[in-house]
Amino acid sequence: MSTVAAPTMGRRLRPAVALGLWTVRESLRRRVFIVVGLLTAGFLGLYALGCSVAFSGMNNATQDTSAHVPLRELVGATLGGLGMFAVLFLGCVLAAFLTLSTVRGDAEQGLLQPLVVRPVGRAQVIVVRWAAASVVCALYVGLVYAAMLIVLDVTGGWTPDHIVGPGFRLALSVAVLAALCVLGSVFMTATANGIAVFMVLGAGLFAGLLGQVGRGIGNSSLKHAANVIAWCLPFESLYQDALAQTTAAQVGISRFLVQLGPFGGGVSGGALLLPYVVAYLAGVGAMTVALAARRDL
Amino acid sequence: MSAPAVAVATAAPDGAAALDVRGLVKSYGRRPALRGVDVTVYAGELVGLLGPNGAGKSTLVKTVCGLVRPGAGSVRVFGARAGSRDARGRLGYLAELFRYPSWSTADELLALHQRLAGSEGGVAERRRLLELVGLADAMRVRVEAMSKGMQQRLGLAQALIGSPDLLLLDEPTSALDPAGRRLVREVLATLRDQGVAVLLNSHLLSEVELICDRVVIVSQGSVVSAGTPAELSHALGVRIETDTGSRVVEDARREDIPGLVAQLVADGQRVYAVEPLRSTLEEAYLEAVRGAPPS
Numbered sequence: 049m050s051t052v053a054a055p056t057m058g059r060r061l062r063p064a065v066a067l068g069l070w071t072v073r074e075s076l077r078r079r080v081f082i083v084v085g086l087l088t089a090g091f092l093g094l095y096a097l098g099c100s101v102a103f104s105g106m107n108n109a110t111q112d113t114s115a116h117v118p119l120r121e122l123v124g125a126t127l128g129g130l131g132m133f134a135v136l137f138l139g140c141v142l143a144a145f146l147t148l149s150t151v152r153g154d155a156e157q158g159l160l161q162p163l164v165v166r167p168v169g170r171a172q173v174i175v176v177r178w179a180a181a182s183v184v185c186a187l188y189v190g191l192v193y194a195a196m197l198i199v200l201d202v203t204g205g206w207t208p209d210h211i212v213g214p215g216f217r218l219a220l221s222v223a224v225l226a227a228l229c230v231l232g233s234v235f236m237t238a239t240a241n242g243i244a245v246f247m248v249l250g251a252g253l254f255a256g257l258l259g260q261v262g263r264g265i266g267n268s269s270l271k272h273a274a275n276v277i278a279w280c281l282p283f284e285s286l287y288q289d290a291l292a293q294t295t296a297a298q299v300g301i302s303r304f305l306v307q308l309g310p311f312g313g314g315v316s317g318g319a320l321l322l323p324y325v326v327a328y329l330a331g332v333g334a335m336t337v338a339l340a341a342r343r344d345l
Numbered sequence: 346m347s348a349p350a351v352a353v354a355t356a357a358p359d360g361a362a363a364l365d366v367r368g369l370v371k372s373y374g375r376r377p378a379l380r381g382v383d384v385t386v387y388a389g390e391l392v393g394l395l396g397p398n399g400a401g402k403s404t405l406v407k408t409v410c411g412l413v414r415p416g417a418g419s420v421r422v423f424g425a426r427a428g429s430r431d432a433r434g435r436l437g438y439l440a441e442l443f444r445y446p447s448w449s450t451a452d453e454l455l456a457l458h459q460r461l462a463g464s465e466g467g468v469a470e471r472r473r474l475l476e477l478v479g480l481a482d483a484m485r486v487r488v489e490a491m492s493k494g495m496q497q498r499l500g501l502a503q504a505l506i507g508s509p510d511l512l513l514l515d516e517p518t519s520a521l522d523p524a525g526r527r528l529v530r531e532v533l534a535t536l537r538d539q540g541v542a543v544l545l546n547s548h549l550l551s552e553v554e555l556i557c558d559r560v561v562i563v564s565q566g567s568v569v570s571a572g573t574p575a576e577l578s579h580a581l582g583v584r585i586e587t588d589t590g591s592r593v594v595e596d597a598r599r600e601d602i603p604g605l606v607a608q609l610v611a612d613g614q615r616v617y618a619v620e621p622l623r624s625t626l627e628e629a630y631l632e633a634v635r636g637a638p639p640s
Contacts, residue, residue, distance in 0.1 A: 067460075067461065070457050161438075162443055166458065
């Protein structure tokens, strides 16, 4: 009776690919994408205006003073850091809205059950939905990050010391937040999960700022606390690492000045950061799948 | 914990059971939902699952789908553990509370489920199923533009993707008009004739009575009655209409009718109609549910 074909390796992957494409299509057709698009347009417009005003002011100040202060590096790094923060925030908003109801929220609405009773199963559904949301968010982050760099280049002639590395880290940051959001969705309703995820995001970014304050005033307790939180919530480590890469080639007075600003200088995560993030994602994913498997839908 | 076992399967058709539930126990926290349920459904059989709200019917169906983990007992779908890939590969399911993404069209949704089910049916299968459920013109219609009844028909089409061997339907006609209900009954009867095993969870007793081969009545987490609709009903006497009026002979049975008619004629009465009375499934259901032990 059944017209279902016998599963081979290729056939086993086809459902995952289909579900991934479905999730991407769903992401693009949902209203949240329009909202994020409007927010992005607003951000880029204001950012371009702000950069234009800041670099013009910088040019006037350079003409007025004979002091040798690397203003272009200082303003560029600060505006670049500010822009990266905004890109990260917008990417996280998108990631949160695409994943906050992955398990419990979708199950309560009756969206999840028809999918997971298929041979594809709930583990694959969860992993694929996270992966697809991460791809959408990564593309979004990449586009906004590129637009931000163009604005910086056009308005101030400033480009970061590294371009691809920081963008990649921002995209990975958003994927980490999406993974945490999917984990939260196993227990929490969509609304509760959304609130929780933004609190986690805020905690991570606040810890980063505290760490910079700690480094500025030489307080080891603040630095240690920020370090611990950054490793527990590695989207913050990745963001700091991305910031650090944008000014990695600065030396002397330039380096000193850009590291003073809250957005101008980050902390390098070192060579272990990326492998750690991969392991972290695998751990969060395994935990999510294991907990979701135990959940009655 | 377990309620007294009720014989569920009557004369078992040939072949292995499509669905075999043995001693199924499930609790949500401290609240028991199922207390040792036994149900068997064979290929080509349409079994109705009846019971009041909160009886455990949806929990039973969800356990068969692998959506709910059993506390104890065994649930087998064509011999495979419920929830396993093999079991999921052979069933179709329409949930009581379901939603499809509002942005998708009927065709897109069915195409996704074809890929998830590994069906090779392509566009021909999608067309055939939409036609079967009366949505032939709705292929490109978005879910958000469909009425609840259309969505339920689409749900049935979705459940039939890949031609499942076991069909689990949880209140599949709750949003349908009488014509839609008749259509679903016809679809289910056709599927049964094709050898598909169907477990139909419904509150509509008249519907269950019309199409189901067997009925399982669940109350407070236990099977309290089971059998064919005819087995569950019982004689209520004979109604006789004569020139003196209509009356019911309560202790009479079908076999007594010739004698009753002969006696009336001998007494000089004119007999216009004679009807043996049997209790309806609704009466049998209410009797079974009222007689269930308190939880």
